[in-house]
Amino acid sequence: MKKLKLLYEGKAKKVYQTEMAQRLIVEYKDDATAFNGLKKGTIVGKGIINNKMSNRLMQRLEDAGIPTHFVTELNDRETVVQRVSIVPLEVIVRNIAAGSFSMRYGVEEGTVFEQPTIEFSYKNDSLGDPLLNMDHAKALKLATDAEIATIRTMALRINEILKSFWAECGVTLVDFKLEFGRLSDGTIILADEISPDTCRLWDAKTGDKLDKDRFRRDLGGVEDAYAEIMRRLVSHDEK
Ligand code: UDP
Secondary structure (H helix, E strand, C coil), rough: CCCCCCCEECCCCCEEEEECEEEEEEEEEEEEEEECCEEEEEECCCHHHCCCCCCCHHHHHHHHHCCCCEEEEECEEEEEECEEEEEEEEEEEEEEEECCCCCHHCCCCCCEEEEEEEEEECCCCCCCCCCHHHHHHHCCCCCHHHHHHHHHHHHHHHHHHHHHHHHHEEEEEEEEEEEEEEECCCCCCCCCCCCCEEEEEEECCCEEEEHHHHHHHHCCCCCHHHHHHHHHHHHHCCC
């Protein structure tokens, strides 16, 4: 499969048309942004790690019955995915309070929830991805009731699968962001990426952050953390 026209360039990825109408090629970059693009930088090797990690996790989800956009990895940075129209919702699943949840509600980071909590943001960069509820999502015609129900069920199931997988790697899955897309027949599938850019991953023993918070919060050791989380995943799969 070949990259044809560049369809879209985002903060961390480029998306290309291919000779097949229903297939796209995603190319992962090392560019990193935070705070809605206010902070910019490079995390050397991140594109390779995010590509490979996302693909392995999506394959694992597929094996567990979750439909995803993953088709095939082409090389270190490029992957063939199914073409979807993205549902303009950022779906965040949280197991432990952190980040914007802790800030907004004054809850100490690290507070463990009794059950996972889901929240939705309107995926709209110029508005800064505002938090919204499901009535808002319906008023804005972002998704139907049935689609929202499907997305919720899938997000919770994905959380269960990923939480136990990361636990086996000695990693606590704190929270993560998902995006879903519609195939041409309307089927909802998981899209975008699952990576240290989109998940909070803490070492289960030490609590060390092994994710993009090291970049967001200038904690140092950013590249090392990405390499370490990838190493955990690879060594799990080799066992
Ligand atoms: N997240 C993301 N993209 C966003 C916002 C959040 O991938 O635009 C991820 C983030 O990495 C974290 C989870 O979603 O794993 C929850 O993020 P939060 O709402 O706490 O926002 P943040 O503190 O990152 O601004």
